[in-house]
Amino acid sequence: GWLLGSSVVLLALTTGCFLFMLSTILRQKKLSDVKNDFINNMTHELKTPLATVTAAVDALQHFGALNDPQKTQTYLTVSRTNLQRLSDLVEKVLNLAVEEKKELVLNPEWIRPSELVNQIISNHQVKADKPVHFEVDIQPGEEPVRIDRFHTTNAINNLIDNAIKYSGESVTIRITSGRQERVWRLSVKDNGIGIPRSYQEAIFDRFFRVPTGNLHPVKGFGLGLSYVRQVIDKHGGQIDVISEPGVGSEFILLIPETGGDGHARIRKFPIP
Ligand code: ADP
Numbered sequence: 626g627w628l629l630g631s632s633v634v635l636l637a638l639t640t641g642c643f644l645f646m647l648s649t650i651l652r653q654k655k656l657s658d659v660k661n662d663f664i665n666n667m668t669h670e671l672k673t674p675l676a677t678v679t680a681a682v683d684a685l686q687h688f689g690a691l692n693d694p695q696k697t698q699t700y701l702t703v704s705r706t707n708l709q710r711l712s713d714l715v716e717k718v719l720n721l722a723v724e725e726k727k728e729l730v731l732n733p734e735w736i737r738p739s740e741l742v743n744q745i746i747s748n749h750q751v752k753a754d755k756p757v758h759f760e761v762d763i764q765p766g767e768e769p770v771r772i773d774r775f776h777t778t779n780a781i782n783n784l785i786d787n788a789i790k791y792s793g794e795s796v797t798i799r800i801t802s803g804r805q806e807r808v809w810r811l812s813v814k815d816n817g818i819g820i821p822r823s824y825q826e827a828i829f830d831r832f833f834r835v836p837t838g839n840l841h842p843v844k845g846f847g848l849g850l851s852y853v854r855q856v857i858d859k860h861g862g863q864i865d866v867i868s869e870p871g872v873g874s875e876f877i878l879l880i881p882e883t884g885g886d887g888h889a890r891i892r893k894f895p896i897p
Pocket residue numbers: 783787788791815817818819820828833834835836844845846847848849850851874
């Protein structure tokens with residue numbers, strides 16, 4: 626009980642400090658609206674497990690649950706699970722804060738797009754938590770392009786994660802990969818909720834999420850697409866979005882074949 630109580634206090638303090646730090650960072654960036662959304666989002670994510678652990682500790686300390694070994698076990702398990710959830714969350718956001726400070730540095734190598742994309746799709750088929758139907762159109766025998774494997778993989782994974790997150794129960798994702806002369810073109814297209822025209826540029830800003838008035842309960846921090854844009858930018862590439870609410874979205878990446886070397890720059894996504 627004591628141990629549990631003090632870990633709850635410690636976690637509350639850590640997360641409190643952390644929220645304060647984040648709000649300071651965000652205030653400096655003068656992103657007041659975006660900041661509020663982000664803080665609301667975080668607050669919700671933190672409050673639920675904190676409230677659960679608090680209730681479990683109260684039950685043990687004040688409501689006699691300690692006299693019942695089975696209840697004790699249950700409340701301890703609930704507490705442990707929720708403390709883990711909090712600790713994962715804090716870890717995740719601390720990592721984001723660290724990543725934020727670091728300039729993204731590419732470590733380019735020659736890679737065949739078809740090999741990279743096939744690998745990404747087979748990993749996704751294993752981990753998706755709802756049935757996803759992939760339609761894949763990959764140009765075979767392509768020439769390699771010079772890109773950073775780690776960051777390019779993450780960027781494509783973010784697009785696929787979003788395609789799954791922002792779709793209903795029946796998800797079809799169409800992935801097209803091919804060369805257009807000296808440029809690698811990759812498209813991730815979904816049949817999801819779509820993005821209103823007026824938000825199609827803002828979604829690439831840090832912490833921006835399309836306001837939905839709680840129409841859909843999808844969680845996120847609004848950082849995925851800003852990372853994708855940063856990665857594509859570093860490769861001297863371009864990212865385009867074509868989307869219609871209620872129909873779906875398509876994200877198209879264009880990366881020049883020697884993009885990872887900073888050569889052959891082509892038009893970048895306009896920075897607002
Ligand atoms: P997150 O998903 O964590 O909110 P992102 O930066 O990846 O952050 O995306 C920003 C916002 O863009 C999302 O909150 C969502 O509103 C919108 N969005 C991104 N991808 C899609 C998609 N495939 N379909 C519909 N909306 C999307």
